[in-house]
Amino acid sequence: MTSYERIKRTFEHKETDRIPIFDVPWKGTLRRWKSEGMPEDADWRDFFDVDKVETISVNISPRYERKILEENDRWRIVTSYWGVTMKEFKQEDSTPEFLDFKVDTPEAWEEAKKLMTPSPDRINWEKLKQFDKWRAEGRWIEGEFWFGFDVTHSWMAGTETILCAMLEEPEWVEDMFNTYLDMCIAEFDMIWDAGYHFDSIHWPDDMGYKGTSFFSRELYRELLQPVQRRAVKWAHDHGIYAHLHSCGNIMSLLPDIVETGIDALNPLEVKAGMDGAAVKREYGKRLVLHGGVNAALYPDKEKMLAEVREKLPIYADGGGYIFSSDHSIPSNTSLETFREITDMVKAYKF
Numbered sequence: 001m002t003s004y005e006r007i008k009r010t011f012e013h014k015e016t017d018r019i020p021i022f023d024v025p026w027k028g029t030l031r032r033w034k035s036e037g038m039p040e041d042a043d044w045r046d047f048f049d050v051d052k053v054e055t056i057s058v059n060i061s062p063r064y065e066r067k068i069l070e071e072n073d074r075w076r077i078v079t080s081y082w083g084v085t086m087k088e089f090k091q092e093d094s095t096p097e098f099l100d101f102k103v104d105t106p107e108a109w110e111e112a113k114k115l116m117t118p119s120p121d122r123i124n125w126e127k128l129k130q131f132d133k134w135r136a137e138g139r140w141i142e143g144e145f146w147f148g149f150d151v152t153h154s155w156m157a158g159t160e161t162i163l164c165a166m167l168e169e170p171e172w173v174e175d176m177f178n179t180y181l182d183m184c185i186a187e188f189d190m191i192w193d194a195g196y197h198f199d200s201i202h203w204p205d206d207m208g209y210k211g212t213s214f215f216s217r218e219l220y221r222e223l224l225q226p227v228q229r230r231a232v233k234w235a236h237d238h239g240i241y242a243h244l245h246s247c248g249n250i251m252s253l254l255p256d257i258v259e260t261g262i263d264a265l266n267p268l269e270v271k272a273g274m275d276g277a278a279v280k281r282e283y284g285k286r287l288v289l290h291g292g293v294n295a296a297l298y299p300d301k302e303k304m305l306a307e308v309r310e311k312l313p314i315y316a317d318g319g320g321y322i323f324s325s326d327h328s329i330p331s332n333t334s335l336e337t338f339r340e341i342t343d344m345v346k347a348y349k350f
Contacts, residue, residue, distance in 0.1 A: 002138025003051040004199065011200075011241050011263055011288055013320045018346050019312070021050040022290070023324035026093045028331030036335040048342050054134045056191060056198060057144040059122040060183035062115035064102065082155045083112060093331060101158045106172040112156075113179055118186035131196050142243070143188050145203035145231060147180035148224055149214065154206070166219050177227045185234055192238065200241035200263075201231065208248025210272045220253050225260060232261040243290070247327070249273040258283055267291030269326040277314050288320045295325035298333040301340065308341055312348050319350065
């Protein structure tokens, strides 16, 4: 089967030739694998014979000026397209430190919103020239939406600001959530109308952290669920699937999240307390599960193999499972370890 055929049948909860494998290695991981024997010019997906998923993304930001304010040999302080001042560390695969937020009031948001106008120049049409090749080779193609809690708190306004506003100024937050989705829909309508018909939408919206969610079910239902429903409806109206990524522990929100009509859930973060077995029991016939294997175990090959050996029968039972870790593939993962893991997954018999 091609990746397209394998993943589509997984979404349909039908039998496949093997479990699909779709994960994302860090830059440092790829560098390590090349030092351990992977050819320099290899596509890692071909090297490990795993599934090929391609992503179409758009720019929905206010497109504020990005400029360097300060720099040394370890880091640079920059302003982002979202109006955030951040310290970007030069160490490979590091996480930036957010220092200041330009859009931290309803008034500042109104100014930013004026700059968020859909236009064709927000789309990477050059990358889309590869679309026919992706289709001919049987790859799965996703449209990368971005809206909701994750982008507003982490990339525009700040976590504390948005959490307080969800209680004290909900109309502002609701407008941000919907404006981001409106931008996504407008841009992807242009792509779809140009003939680039992809297979699913995928969006990251990290609604939890270790142990619990950032907000209550009541706030989810009031502010976020209606927006997610709109995204799911857009996907289903186009005959494609809706694939939600949410890091953290979102067990308390799951009944309502599932009611939005999403087709797949990722990454089932073990480290945060997600109970993948319970999710499978309760929602496995309605949802494709993607992930659920503890990435923190990657440095210890035997522990990671044991984790995969334990989880596969749970998640793969009855189909509807895409293999990956519960986040990504960190640079402490050896080529040998990942080879043995993928071989185990590919050999698994339903």
